Amino acid sequence: MSGERNPLAAIGPAAPGRRGAPGDRLLFKTFFYSFAGFLILFSAYLFLANLDQLFVTEAAVRSREPALWEENRKVLTSFAGGFWQDPYFWKSLNLTLMITLITTLLASAIGIPAAYGLSRYRIPGKAVIEVLFSSILVIPASSVALCLIVMFNYGPLWDLQQRWGFRFAHSLFPGMVIASFVLSFALGLSAWKAAFDSVNPRFEQVARSLGSSRWRAFRTVSLPMAKSGLAAGVILAWTRAMAEFSAVLFFCGTFGELPPERFSTLERALRIDQADWLSVAIWAQIEYGNVEYGFALAYILVLIGGLSVYAMHRIGAKGYIW
Amino acid sequence: MPRGFFSRGHVWPAFTIALILAAISFYLFLIASNWFYLGWSDTLYFFSHPRMWQRFWLTVWTSTVSMALSLLIGIPAGYALSRFSFPCRNLFASIVDLPIVVSPAVIGAFLFGITTRFPFDLIGEHYHLYIGRNIYGVLLVQFTVTCAFCARLMKASFDMIPERFETVSRSLGASHFRTFFKLVLPMARNGIVASAIVVWARAAAEWEGLMLFVGATEGQTDILPFAVYLDWNGGMMGWVSSMTLVCVLMAVAAMAAMRLIGGKSRVW
Numbered sequence: 092m093s094g095e096r097n098p099l100a101a102i103g104p105a106a107p108g109r110r111g112a113p114g115d116r117l118l119f120k121t122f123f124y125s126f127a128g129f130l131i132l133f134s135a136y137l138f139l140a141n142l143d144q145l146f147v148t149e150a151a152v153r154s155r156e157p158a159l160w161e162e163n164r165k166v167l168t169s170f171a172g173g174f175w176q177d178p179y180f181w182k183s184l185n186l187t188l189m190i191t192l193i194t195t196l197l198a199s200a201i202g203i204p205a206a207y208g209l210s211r212y213r214i215p216g217k218a219v220i221e222v223l224f225s226s227i228l229v230i231p232a233s234s235v236a237l238c239l240i241v242m243f244n245y246g247p248l249w250d251l252q253q254r255w256g257f258r259f260a261h262s263l264f265p266g267m268v269i270a271s272f273v274l275s276f277a278l279g280l281s282a283w284k285a286a287f288d289s290v291n292p293r294f295e296q297v298a299r300s301l302g303s304s305r306w307r308a309f310r311t312v313s314l315p316m317a318k319s320g321l322a323a324g325v326i327l328a329w330t331r332a333m334a335e336f337s338a339v340l341f342f343c344g345t346f347g348e349l350p351p352e353r354f355s356t357l358e359r360a361l362r363i364d365q366a367d368w369l370s371v372a373i374w375a376q377i378e379y380g381n382v383e384y385g386f387a388l389a390y391i392l393v394l395i396g397g398l399s400v401y402a403m404h405r406i407g408a409k410g411y412i413w
Numbered sequence: 414m415p416r417g418f419f420s421r422g423h424v425w426p427a428f429t430i431a432l433i434l435a436a437i438s439f440y441l442f443l444i445a446s447n448w449f450y451l452g453w454s455d456t457l458y459f460f461s462h463p464r465m466w467q468r469f470w471l472t473v474w475t476s477t478v479s480m481a482l483s484l485l486i487g488i489p490a491g492y493a494l495s496r497f498s499f500p501c502r503n504l505f506a507s508i509v510d511l512p513i514v515v516s517p518a519v520i521g522a523f524l525f526g527i528t529t530r531f532p533f534d535l536i537g538e539h540y541h542l543y544i545g546r547n548i549y550g551v552l553l554v555q556f557t558v559t560c561a562f563c564a565r566l567m568k569a570s571f572d573m574i575p576e577r578f579e580t581v582s583r584s585l586g587a588s589h590f591r592t593f594f595k596l597v598l599p600m601a602r603n604g605i606v607a608s609a610i611v612v613w614a615r616a617a618a619e620w621e622g623l624m625l626f627v628g629a630t631e632g633q634t635d636i637l638p639f640a641v642y643l644d645w646n647g648g649m650m651g652w653v654s655s656m657t658l659v660c661v662l663m664a665v666a667a668m669a670a671m672r673l674i675g676g677k678s679r680v681w
Contacts, residue, residue, distance in 0.1 A: 119589035124497065126489035127509075130564055134508050137557070141526035201432055208429025218672065220437050226661075226668040227440060229614035231638030232621065234657040235443070237645065241654065242446040273443070276436070306425040334516040336621050341645070370516040377522055377625060386526075389519045396515040397507055404503040404510075 138393055144386040145171040151382075172376075172384025179347060180388065182366035189363060190267045191332040197268070198276040198328050203321060206283035207309060211292065227277040235273055236341030243269075243342075260342055263358055267368065270338035279328030286320025287313065323406045330399045333392065339368040345375055444661055451654040459655035469659060472636040475548065476616035479555035483563040483612055488605065491567025492597070496576070512561045520557055521622035528553070546628050551636060554622035563612045570604030571597065607671045614667035618660070637663075 147170070174180045214220065227235070242248060243259040252258055259265050290313055298308040314321075346353075347367045354364035367375060369392055376385035448456070459465055499505065512520055527533060528544050537544060544553055574597060582592040598605070620638035629635050629643050637656050644652040 115588050115590070119593075120497065123489050123493035126486055127493035127497075127564075129486060130490045130509050130561060131505055133557075134511050134561060137520075137523050137527055138511060140530055141523050144526055201436060204429045205432040205436055208426065208433050212426055212430060214430060214433065220433065222665065222668050222672055223437060223440060225671075226614075226664040229611065229618050229667065230664040231618040231641065231660050233638045233641040233645075234660040237641055237653055237657050238443045238447045238661075241450045242443050245450050246446055273440075277440075280436075304425070305423075309425060330514050334514060336516045336518045337642070341642075370518050373516075373522065374518050374625065385522065389522055392519055393511065393515050397511055400510045400514045401503060401507040404506050 141386060142390075145383055145390070147172075147383050170383075171387035172381050174384050174387045177384075179366060179372075182362055182364065183347075183369050183372050183388075184391075185361070186263070186267075186363040186366045187333065187369040189361070190263075190271060190368075191329055193268050194271045194275055194332045195279075195325060195329040198272060198279050198332075199325055202276055202280045202324075202328070203283050206280050206324075207287050207313065209280075210284050210287035211295075224277055224280060227274065228281070232274065232335075232337040233341065236270070236338040239270065239273065239338060239342045261344055263343075263346065263354075263363060266343045267339060270342040271332040271335045273338060274335060275328045275332040278331045279324050282324030282327045283321055286317040286324055289320060290316045319406050323403050326399050326403045326406070330396055330403075333395060333399075334370065335368070336370040336374070340371050340374070343368070345371060347372070347375065447654055447657055447661075451651070451658065455651055456655060456658070459651055460659075465652075465655065465659065467632060468635060468637050468640050468656070471632075472617050472638075472663075475551050475636055476555060476613055479552050479559055479616045480563075480609060480613040482552075482556050483559045483616070484605075484609055486560055487563030487567050487612070490564040491569075492571050492593070494564060494568040495571035509561050509564060512557055513565070517558055517619065517621035518624065521554065521625035521627075524554060524557060524622065524626045545626070546630065546634070548633060550627040551623060551634050554626055555616040555619050558619050558622060559612050559616045562615055563608065566608035566611060567601075567605065570601045570608055573604060574600050603674060607674050610667050610671045610674070614664055617663060617667075 208214070209217070209220070240260060243252070248259070257265075259269060294316065295308045295312050298312045299305065303311070345367050347365055349365060351359070351364060358364045366372075369388060373385045373388045373392070376382075376388065451459075494506070494509070528537075528550075533544060536542065542549065544550055578596060578600065579592050582596050583589070587595070617636075618638055620636070620642060623634065623636070623639045624642065627634050627639075629639065635643055637660050641653050641656050641660070644656070
């Protein structure tokens, strides 16, 4: 027939045969799965392989000079440095949770309306604003922290602090909030903007054409529609605040060794005196030689981070780095 | 009569825009105060010093190498995360995300543990390669932090391409690999380039992991963000401020380049 003379007819039936070849699909899937598997295994190995750091070995006990430890703390030779018996740990956890809570509330109160404005309204120089906000996320944290120190400890703000007799830097209350706010706000803003971007503005326009004000359209239409994305952004901002390290280290330093008189009555009543930011405490304890104790605190941070990122995936978070 | 800007319908937009302006002026003041502190003549002095540029090029090449390694793993892994389904998806996604969301100082401590263990000790012994307080340590820290980040960015880039194109391509007889290389990769090119720039900037910004895991050797492992910490401890405020300026310029340039390319890189 005419079909046999057509050269395409020879290729035609061969194509589905090639597609269905058993090797191709299997090889393809194996190739790509292996990279994803490498990533998962690497990450899991990284976090699981260090579990034995929590156990104190005999050699470690013998190599340590008991004189190096303070007198008021017994030599930490139990499992994980006996961190649950140490008030320093509970105070640090208390301090970190309290400060990150304040930071997250502040960041959401400022960031959600700002993200809405950035997503909906025309602002002159918007491209520059977006580039600046997104570059905050990839500026090294040490540089951001140093900028904080220079901003608050030199120039006009320093004169202001001298006159009013208080300090931003090296203080628990404004200092740590500022240090953890800077980066967590920028990350939260990107997530909140993405949440508002994913809501079709048409619904709001309909609400406005039916007579509601801009605020009412935001509150009754956009906010409920972007709810899950906003919640994921709040979790993201909180996680970033918990993961903050260098800004707190530069801007606030450590408080664990300071005398109790250095802290106010309120700080002592809240049980956040003589405590460190959790990730700074990990660094300080490992540098000091309390490796098991430091790793125990690190695993607590990993647990908190893992739970919050799992919650974020369940909710279904979206975020841009524009 | 035209309505004034603060009349009834405009209070909410004015409020949101005022918040944006307040936030952006805070961040601008944050960056600008550093430069005002340094001053013009000191900027020229430190920028003309070879010590600065030696550290700058060290940062550039280490982060370029770790970006290349991350892309090598991240592009296929991102494609797999985007297209294939597997059980306990949220759990595995959370495990992949852990190195991004946990404090990088913790990552440094954990790398400290694994380099003395099974695969790394054998590799190191066989190739006489020491991964630790040298440039390989820097690369490992940067790779660990950016690899998962890269995979997430790539997943988002591939998510934006409709799966229908692939189905059509395969129904026309192209093999899976041909579809990936001839169709998916070219379509995702903008997203991949934009993500690569973000990954590069993120690798160039990494330093907390270095603090516990690598430590400092002058001229060998002190990439710019880490050198900021070292010179800060040494009290050399001029160096610290000028290097901060370079880091900020690098980050802003990378983000501006990403925007010019027009790629949108999503993380989550």
